[in-house]
């Protein structure tokens with residue numbers, strides 16, 4: 001079976017998008033997704049995005065990391081899918097409902113409110129974003145927030161000094177996090193500017209993580225470190241994150257199509 005895809009990216013966080021909104025896509029297995037994600041032998045992407053029909057929203061979006069695992073939310077893909085769709089839309093994800101409003105090579109997305117919990121266990125000290133008494137080497141006293149998907153956020157004085165390529169996988173797979181976790185390391189530059197690097201669960205170091213930017217900005221805002229509108233700069237570029245009066249998180253930033261193609265499913269297991 002031949003399957004068409006659209007390759008897109010948001011700040012260099014890249015996706016292959018399969019459009020099954022008319023309902024005729026087969027379900028791909030984890031091994032097939034891993035093979036397609038291979039940057040030498042497959043298409044190569046951080047996440048595979050599968051669009052489908054929805055009874056509660058304009059359409060549904062399922063998200064798979066490069067390791068094949070299905071996850072709940074993806075901020076950069078939300079904007080990319082908005083640009084692909086070309087009109088304002090509500091999108092059902094397993095992490096909740098999101099709204100997207102596309103412009104030219106950019107989109108704004110309403111990502112919902114952050115839930116201050118630690119994986120399945122809402123902890124008293126995590127509920128109000130207080131720092132948690134935990135540490136991994138030079139990364140200490142994180143906060144945890146769920147913005148559809150789970151994130152842990154560390155604030156540091158010098159982002160460049162953090163070996164995220166070694167600490168990221170260690171924290172992601174710590175037995176404290178049975179569902180694994182996205183690891184954000186951030187430096188506050190001013191009340192409206194944050195510098196951020198993210199080790200993504202199931203994808204590793206990426207050029208940008210939209211939900212990571214939302215998670216980091218919302219923790220920083222709740223802790224009084226930044227204003228309600230903040231620029232979050234990742235290796236791939238900058239997102240604007242805004243908090244509304246109800247606690248909703250809004251993200252704005254670029255997204256664009258790279259190319260279109262197709263693959264033979266049998267070639268990928």
Ligand SMILES: N[C@@H](CCC[C@H](N)C(=O)O)C(=O)O
Nearest residue numbers: 074075076149201209210211
């Ligand atoms: N790149 C994404 C997040 C993708 C999912 C994440 N790795 C997870 O496992 O939750 C974004 O832009 O938000």
